Amino acid sequence: TTPAAGTLGAELREAALAALRRIGADVPSVELVDPADGTSTRSTIPVVSPLAGEPLLTLPEAGAADVDAAITSAAEAFRTWRSVPGPVRGGVVRRLGELLTEHKADLAELVTIEAGKITSEALGEVQEMIDVCDYAVGLSRSLGGRTMPSERPGHRLMEQWHPLGVVGVVSAFNFPVAVWSWNTAVALVCGDTVVWKPSEKTPLSALASNALLRQALAEAGFPEAVSQVVLGAREAGEALVADRRVALLSATGSERMGQQVAPVVAGRGGRYLLELGGNNAAVVAPSADLDLAVRGIVFAAAGTAGQRCTSLRRLIVHSSVVDDLVGRLQAVYAGLPIGDPRADGTLVGPLTDGGARERMLAALDEARADGGTVVVGGEAVEVDGAPGAAYVSPALVRMPAQTDVVRRETFAPILYVLTYDTLEEAIALHNDVPQGLSSAIFTLDVREAETFLSEVGSDCGIVNVNIGTSGAEIGGAFGGEKSTGGGRESGSDSWKQYMRRATNTVNYSTELPLAQGVNFG
Numbered sequence: 001t002t003p004a005a006g007t008l009g010a011e012l013r014e015a016a017l018a019a020l021r022r023i024g025a026d027v028p029s030v031e032l033v034d035p036a037d038g039t040s041t042r043s044t045i046p047v048v049s050p051l052a053g054e055p056l057l058t059l060p061e062a063g064a065a066d067v068d069a070a071i072t073s074a075a076e077a078f079r080t081w082r083s084v085p086g087p088v089r090g091g092v093v094r095r096l097g098e099l100l101t102e103h104k105a106d107l108a109e110l111v112t113i114e115a116g117k118i119t120s121e122a123l124g125e126v127q128e129m130i131d132v133c134d135y136a137v138g139l140s141r142s143l144g145g146r147t148m149p150s151e152r153p154g155h156r157l158m159e160q161w162h163p164l165g166v167v168g169v170v171s172a173f174n175f176p177v178a179v180w181s182w183n184t185a186v187a188l189v190c191g192d193t194v195v196w197k198p199s200e201k202t203p204l205s206a207l208a209s210n211a212l213l214r215q216a217l218a219e220a221g222f223p224e225a226v227s228q229v230v231l232g233a234r235e236a237g238e239a240l241v242a243d244r245r246v247a248l249l250s251a252t253g254s255e256r257m258g259q260q261v262a263p264v265v266a267g268r269g270g271r272y273l274l275e276l277g278g279n280n281a282a283v284v285a286p287s288a289d290l291d292l293a294v295r296g297i298v299f300a301a302a303g304t305a306g307q308r309c310t311s312l313r314r315l316i317v318h319s320s321v322v323d324d325l326v327g328r329l330q331a332v333y334a335g336l337p338i339g340d341p342r343a344d345g346t347l348v349g350p351l352t353d354g355g356a357r358e359r360m361l362a363a364l365d366e367a368r369a370d371g372g373t374v375v376v377g378g379e380a381v382e383v384d385g386a387p388g389a390a391y392v393s394p395a396l397v398r399m400p401a402q403t404d405v406v407r408r409e410t411f412a413p414i415l416y417v418l419t420y421d422t423l424e425e426a427i428a429l430h431n432d433v434p435q436g437l438s439s440a441i442f443t444l445d446v447r448e449a450e451t452f453l454s455e456v457g458s459d460c461g462i463v464n465v466n467i468g469t470s471g472a473e474i475g476g477a478f479g480g481e482k483s484t485g486g487g488r489e490s491g492s493d494s495w496k497q498y499m500r501r502a503t504n505t506v507n508y509s510t511e512l513p514l515a516q517g518v519n520f521g
């Protein structure tokens with residue numbers, strides 16, 4: 001399954017292995033577990049780069065037994081890690097941030113090879129990891145509980161936050177490393193240990209990230225078992241979800257995945273943190289600065305080839321500016337540089353695979369059948385030397401109404417344009433989808449902006465003014481409502497989900513007064 005010499009696949013394979021070597025990550029050899037005598041029934045996962053569309057190498061696939069072993073080690077490591085002082089745990093995360101800074105280009109290269117991101121966005125993803133490490137280091141000295149006034153004399157009422165246990169992280173191909181770092185940097189300072197099941201599409205980026213964290217742990221004399229990675233698919237994911245020792249399951253993926261995971265975790269008394277689909281919209285009001293809006297819209301809709309959960313998928317435009325805006329967007333879309341994401345100047349890389357391209361083209365057919373007009377884009381694009389890759393031109397589609405296809409998340413660069421006349425109507429359209437992740441309004445009218453931000457405005461977890469829907473900073477809580485799953489990761493007080501709260505009442509008096517004035521003999 002090794003790509004033929006001289007092909008793009010061979011070049012990518014060499015580049016990936018070289019980046020892994022510089023990082024110091026071992027690649028598990030499939031030969032070791034799959035001997036030529038055929039006695040092993042071990043299954044494998046191919047590492048396919050979306051740039052080439054063919055397998056670069058093959059890795060052993062983790063199954064339920066591997067997940068069990070990883071959880072056992074992580075649970076054992078938790079017994080010591082939980083008692084390491086928070087600021088000392090923060091020191092390990094600080095070192096992880098330094099190692100990520102040192103290997104920023106190496107890890108970004110792996111992200112480009114496995115997720116298809118353009119270099120600037122891949123570097124940005126690693127920067128997001130470095131940022132969340134900084135954030136978590138600060139948290140390690142500031143995680144704090146409250147003291148409340150007790151109603152009883154000589155009593156203290158307070159809370160403590162304790163480490164929770166093993167955190168399971170399931171991440172998606174589109175942010176193959178940053179989402180792990182949001183969870184892991186915070187979980188580590190909270191005193192938890194982590195078992196990570198990355199997307200089976202991005203195992204090398206995961207091996208590299210885990211190697212850097214294990215280096216930081218080892219340098220400080222802590223067990224590497226604090227951080228585990230299992231390279232598996234469905235079986236591994238199911239084992240992680242079902243295991244009672246996983247105190248918190250943090251999963252990023254499709255709405256369908258979330259619907260399957262939540263009842264299983266809830267049923268065993270665990271916690272879950274879900275970050276599922278988005279169907280993010282921007283309202284463009286009559287007063288909008290259209291030059292700025294166009295830039296914000298194009299980055300949010302066509303950036304990452306429309307494969308962010310925060311990607312902009314719907315535009316709700318006032319009828320007085322819609323023709324002007326669509327005209328400007330059409331011109332920009334027609335000139336978007338599509339191609340090898342490693343090349344200077346490329347803005348749109350490939351979709352993750354041919355299936356994603358088929359789903360995009362099928363959604364466009366459905367939109368046309370609903371009376372929509374594809375203004376620009378929406379076609380398969382051939383890139384020289386990469387016949388197996390699934391490139392597309394980002395699509396801009398005018399729709400007469402918010403039909404079923406518009407209300408679904410298609411993980412591809414399709415931007416549907418709807419029109420409105422009153423802000424009330426715009427907000428109603430905006431909220432009339434199952435998902436509730438990110439949203440934006442472009443307006444210079446403070447009344448409109450504040451209304452959109454208010455309780456009668458956007459129903460999303462992220463609500464922006466005069467910027468697009470994607471590209472959130474790590475300092476805020478990240479996540480959304482409704483079918484997006486309700487979880488919040490990274491900044492603000494998201495850390496509370498990674499700890500357990502104990503409420504303590506201490507009696508330092510010689511009496512035993514009961515609360516609520518109860519008399520008992």
Ligand code: UN1
Binds near residue numbers: 179
């Ligand atoms: C995702 O697509 O799963 O806000 C995460 C953003 C990034 C994170 C996206 N900071 O677009």
